[in-house]
Amino acid sequence: MAPLPPSTADRPAPGPAPRSWWRRNQIAITPWLFLAPGILFFAVYVLIPVFQSFNVSLYEWDGLGAAEYVGLRNYEEMYWDDAFYTSLKNNVIWLVLYLLAIPMGLAIALLLNQTVTGIRIYKSLFFFPFVISQVVVGLVFSWFYDPSFGLLNVMLGWFGAGPVNVLGDERWVTYGIIAAGLWPQTAYCMILYLTGLNAVDPEQIEAGRLDNARGFRMLWHIILPQLKPATFIAFVVTIIGALRSFDLISIMTGGGPFGQSRVLSFYMFEVALSEYGFRMGYGAAIAVVLFLIMLVFITYFLWSMYREERGR
């Protein structure tokens, strides 16, 4: 049998000296290097805390002393907790009603998408509520709703309607806060749609005109499909905004009256971090539930973005 030819690997490579490991893998590694700071901080401040929350939710801990392992007892308590269901119900109301910001923002954007003298001023005025702090929005609306001197009740008085204590009545309070939240959120959606409308193809509108489309049909079949990216972003920010509705509640009612305006994020804060709270385990359990709710939406968003990417 003829001897095998010596393996090529043993032989020094012909031509120039071998490229270093770095040079060979440069292309593959560079993106990861650029991503590394982002990944690191995302892991430290988001991913790891998510798992820590899961872990803390299995303990009874006041944040100071030793933590006591209690298994799923925090979740069991949540199952019996009326305040949790009130918060959950309010979260659903927030999610549904907050979406009103999208059609309202679209309507205002359509109204403002014209060239009239001073339109920039009108646009800025409509955008104004989004620029001011949520705390200020909350205060303004608190005074607006005030049962003794608030503008709302003055106006109701003109029609002979009695004073309504919006923020002190458990039937109205959540809707009152959502109305306050819709004010800046509508402005946000409006700005998204205004930029979207800039990108609408005038030729398609022209073609639609020729086919005798006008008014609502024009909007529904020609304009809206082209605004789909704007609608998607508006949907995402509104859903996230609804789930994060914390500052307005904290400013306007502090969760009251008797806890009827709480949402999960506020309840979590109250249980774990407020003056009378410091039940880290129970707070973490609420956070886990909130996370699971958000996960539904996050999955949907990611999935539709993925589909979008692949479609291209």
Next chain:
Amino acid sequence: MVTHYRAALAALAMTTLLGSGALAESHEMALSGELKIFSDMSNPAPRAVMEGMVERFGEMHPDLDIELTVIDREAYKTQIRNFLTANPPDVANWYAGNRMAPYVDAGLFEDVSDLWDAEMSESLASTKGAMTLDGKQWGVPYTYYQWGVYYRKDLYEEHGLEEPQDWETFKSNCQTLLDNDIKCFTIGTKFLWTAAGWFDYLNMRTNGYDFHMALTAGEVEWTDDRVRQTFANWAELIEMGAFIDNHTAYSWQEALPFMVNGDAAAYLMGNFAVAPLREAGLSDDQLDYYQFPAINGDVELAEDAPTDTFHIPSGAQNKEAARAFLEFVTSAENQTEINAGDALGQLPVNANSSVDEDKFLKEGFETLSSNSPGGVAQFFDRDAPAEMAKVAMEGFQEFMVKPDNLDRILDRLERARQRIY
């Protein structure tokens, strides 16, 4: 926010004090190093008091570098947890009663029983109980204030009413006012604790101090008939319409205008309500105070008098100086000075101090020192553990709006009690 008092002031003080000569003996030990003080006395008047105390203490100990950090009073309540563990000062403000239990249990407050010698125990006797947990003392008080009914004297006189001495007059007064379109009581329950003031008084008058303490300590069921009796008394007032409408929308300050404008005649509040009422234009002829009247003749009168305190964190660096500061704070002269009408406007805890000439302070002092045989409570949210206080105060607010929900509320409180204690 951090203020350094040392060089100039101390030097100035030295020159003036050396002349007087008498100072040397009273402070035999020379304190040096740094003394870090964290304070929650952030409102203008208390802040000036705190700064004044630091200044005077600095004059007495010129070698001591005192660093005072004043933190917003509300923010302090959550920050204290962080700085006690991570970055403890040498002296910190807090509250008496059960409110200090979490930090005592976690070993974050220093046992200062050694300061409470026979002399101090006598001069501060009224609050020794409130400073004691597990048989040891964990801090010292610097001020407290009475609660009671502040009322519009002119309105009472206009309708021929007098300060009620018993529950029947209390209610009939109220009915007269209501007949004249005046609400009996203003209250703002947005932040819940104001309603707890009513519960404290109604429960202490119906069932007495000892029962109230047992309830806040979790030894009595909330569904107990005696608790129900308290709520029944409360319901009488609610059903009369004694309280202003829409009180859930107001903070305690926002409820003041009703009294100033004459829409409501009285306010069950702490003495701190006097200052804003005066500022709003009510003169001392229009404004007066009475002690909450007896309901059940068989129980002794007891009062709420929340006490504010100083503590030494167990992680403090300069405990020697901190102890000296605590002793300085409790001295009779200092307590007289800081509680004067133009300073805190509250009551000194030290029995050897003198009370300011202010009429509310004098009445309050008399109420607490001679007319409160049952005992002195701290306040619901300081006597009960924080979690229980939160759930209960929410229940009180709900009850004030929907008295018919009482059974549901009490069941909820009882479930909470079984879980918390």
